[in-house]
Amino acid sequence: MSLPAIAEKDFQDTVRSRGMLILVALFSLLVAVFAYVFAPPGEQFATEFLLSAAVGPFLVTTLVPLVGVVVGYNAVSGERESGSLKLLLSLPHSRADVVFGKVAGRGAALSLAVFAGFLLPAVVLFALAQLGYIQAFNVGSYLGYTVFAAVLGVVFVAIAVGCSAAARTQRQALIGGVATYVLFVMLWGAITGRFLGAAGDAGLIGPLPVSQQQISVFLQVANPITGVELLSNAFLGGQLLSGEAVNQQISAVSMLVFWTIAPPLAGLWKFDTDDL
Amino acid sequence: MTAIELRGVTKEFADVTAVRDLDLTVEEGEVYGFLGPNGAGKSTTIDMVLDLVRPTAGTVRVLEQDATADGVAIRQRTGVLPDGFSVYDRLTGRQHVEFAVRSKEADDDPDALLDRVGLLDDAGRTAGGYSKGMRQRLALAMALAGDPDLLILDEPSSGLDPAGAKEMREIVRAEADRGATVFFSSHILEQVEAVCDRVGILREGDLVAEDSVAGLREAVGGEETLEIAVGDDADADAVAAVRDLDGVSRVDRDGDALVVSCADGAKTRVIGALEDAGVAVADFHTREASLEDLFLAYTEGDAPGAGGEDPGEEGVDDTDEADAGDIGDTGDADDTDEHEEVGR
Numbered sequence: 001m002s003l004p005a006i007a008e009k010d011f012q013d014t015v016r017s018r019g020m021l022i023l024v025a026l027f028s029l030l031v032a033v034f035a036y037v038f039a040p041p042g043e044q045f046a047t048e049f050l051l052s053a054a055v056g057p058f059l060v061t062t063l064v065p066l067v068g069v070v071v072g073y074n075a076v077s078g079e080r081e082s083g084s085l086k087l088l089l090s091l092p093h094s095r096a097d098v099v100f101g102k103v104a105g106r107g108a109a110l111s112l113a114v115f116a117g118f119l120l121p122a123v124v125l126f127a128l129a130q131l132g133y134i135q136a137f138n139v140g141s142y143l144g145y146t147v148f149a150a151v152l153g154v155v156f157v158a159i160a161v162g163c164s165a166a167a168r169t170q171r172q173a174l175i176g177g178v179a180t181y182v183l184f185v186m187l188w189g190a191i192t193g194r195f196l197g198a199a200g201d202a203g204l205i206g207p208l209p210v211s212q213q214q215i216s217v218f219l220q221v222a223n224p225i226t227g228v229e230l231l232s233n234a235f236l237g238g239q240l241l242s243g244e245a246v247n248q249q250i251s252a253v254s255m256l257v258f259w260t261i262a263p264p265l266a267g268l269w270k271f272d273t274d275d276l
Numbered sequence: 277m278t279a280i281e282l283r284g285v286t287k288e289f290a291d292v293t294a295v296r297d298l299d300l301t302v303e304e305g306e307v308y309g310f311l312g313p314n315g316a317g318k319s320t321t322i323d324m325v326l327d328l329v330r331p332t333a334g335t336v337r338v339l340e341q342d343a344t345a346d347g348v349a350i351r352q353r354t355g356v357l358p359d360g361f362s363v364y365d366r367l368t369g370r371q372h373v374e375f376a377v378r379s380k381e382a383d384d385d386p387d388a389l390l391d392r393v394g395l396l397d398d399a400g401r402t403a404g405g406y407s408k409g410m411r412q413r414l415a416l417a418m419a420l421a422g423d424p425d426l427l428i429l430d431e432p433s434s435g436l437d438p439a440g441a442k443e444m445r446e447i448v449r450a451e452a453d454r455g456a457t458v459f460f461s462s463h464i465l466e467q468v469e470a471v472c473d474r475v476g477i478l479r480e481g482d483l484v485a486e487d488s489v490a491g492l493r494e495a496v497g498g499e500e501t502l503e504i505a506v507g508d509d510a511d512a513d514a515v516a517a518v519r520d521l522d523g524v525s526r527v528d529r530d531g532d533a534l535v536v537s538c539a540d541g542a543k544t545r546v547i548g549a550l551e552d553a554g555v556a557v558a559d560f561h562t563r564e565a566s567l568e569d570l571f572l573a574y575t576e577g578d579a580p581g582a583g584g585e586d587p588g589e590e591g592v593d594d595t596d597e598a599d600a601g602d603i604g605d606t607g608d609a610d611d612t613d614e615h616e617e618v619g620r
Contacts, residue, residue: 002348002379005375005378005379006379009364009367009371009375012366012367012371013364013366013367016366016367017366082362083358083360083361083362084361084362084363084364086328086358086359086360086361087358087361087362087363087415087418089326089327089328090326090351090354090356090357090358090361090418090419091351091356091375091376091379091380091418092348092349092350092351092352092379092380093348093351093379094347094348273330275289275323275328275329275330276323276328276329
């Protein structure tokens with residue numbers, strides 16, 4: 001089992017890249033700006049409001065997936081183009097170890113960047129709250145939300161690594177990663193809406209044992225971004241895996257697991273048969 | 277037991293057949309030199325042994341296991357120095373070796389391996405700053421991790437200076453003495469001769485010869501080359517007299533010397549004929565056909581093993597110079613001619 005060795009090496013390699021520092025700085029800066037804009041000193045400060053109204057839509061659901069794609073897209077194809085893959089595969093590693101080791105290593109590196117980037121401003125907010133400049137800063141909500149942000153990042157790392165494994169060149173991998181990003185961030189609602197409309201018109205949904213409404217909800221949470229939004233909002237509202245929407249949340253969790261495993265598997269299926 | 281066994285292996289790429297119906301056997305414990313000009317299919321063959329490339333037809337077995345199905349188990353016992361690889365620029369030399377040791381579940385001391393390849397002083401630097409030769413040494417250190425049963429070295433000397441190439445050969449010998457099988461490819465012939473028990477020559481995807489170096493030399497023809505110091509004495513008549521002798525295939529004038537290619541037994545007659553023609557023979561020595569001549573005979577000749585190729589034709593080396601890279605190795609006193617290594 002050499003997956004941990006690859007994951008660790010890839011983690012070491014990734015966290016030493018200059019991009020990591022830039023990421024941490026960028027996350028910190030953006031969180032700090034949002035905190036300042038949305039909760040000016042002296043006014044009512046709501047951690048949950050800051051997260052769900054500002055950090056969520058502007059940072060987590062748009063920037064984090066993009067960063068995930070950037071971190072993941074060259075995982076395999078980059079090594080393939082440079083030739084370090086030869087060094088890696090001359091050691092007793094299977095190609096599956098390589099693909100999933102990369103998902104783990106880069107996912108961990110991205111998570112580290114998210115945690116570091118979110119925690120630096122959190123320390124400041126916490127200090128301000130202690131000093132009485134702002135009203136209570138909810139540490140629990142903030143940390144929990146950071147976990148959801150990291151999860152979303154890891155999902156996109158996994159998708160991008162899958163593209164990377166399937167691609168013959170860096171360019172193909174980048175195109176695949178960016179296309180996935182555009183699909184989930186911008187086009188998902190429109191495409192699934194059309195699909196559903198067309199299916200309904202064609203009478204395909206009637207015979208199924210589910211309603212159009214159920215399919216619509218499923219397609220929504222099938223988008224990992226919507227899924228994480230749903231779960232994180234439920235978490236901030238104290239309703240995580242409870243309350244009326246519990247089924248929806250379970251669907252969302254399942255789909256996140258699916259997106260973490262299926263793209264690397266699909267990429268591996270192609271990668272495993274390739275001549276390198 | 278066989279270390280590497282290829283049976284009827286063919287590899288076709290979209291536009292070219294790189295290897296054609298190749299049978300190759302490397303026995304356990306031997307040092308096998310895999311020779312051929314660039315583009316002959318050496319790297320494709322090695323890539324198939326390493327399961328980086330899958331054969332179109334035929335079977336590849338390594339350490340008695342299937343190259344594709346049991347690749348991980350094979351590489352657990354194999355050390356590989358790939359060709360055309362690159363390092364992880366941001367990781368140090370030591371981190372590379374630690375990774376190799378861990379990957380092979382070995383218990384080597386990374387610093388001892390780095391010391392063995394002469395890289396200990398630079399172990400803490402990131403490999404991105406390494407020269408080509410240092411990267412080659414680093415990959416060798418990684419290959420040596422875990423005392424592999426089989427070492428596969430693809431063009432191991434590329435990027436190494438002569439001293440480095442010599443150290444590389446010493447490590448190959450030491451590994452062979454330990455009992456490891458060594459399979460390495462090269463287009464630098466002297467290095468193959470210096471360390472190999474057996475040599476296989478690949479040409480356009482076919483194995484055109486496979487033998488010991490001595491055996492190959494015999495197959496190319498029992499000719500030897502006489503170099504006779506004659507001063508200014510030898511006139512055209514004397515040269516013609518030698519050329520007319522039985523067993524003499526070629527006579528060339530080279531400054532103060534005559535270079536005569538002749539059959540093994542004709543040496544005395546050549547000297548005799550010269551003396552009969554009134555030429556004072558100051559000195560003479562014989563040269564064996566060099567590996568380079570052999571190589572050219574096999575890779576450019578019409579038929580493998582045909583003696584028609586004149587072994588003394590060009591770039592003749594004394595084979596005592598086999599360790600061409602050894603600085604300070606004075607070798608044979610007769611070694612006066614410099615030579616170029618093909619493809620360097």
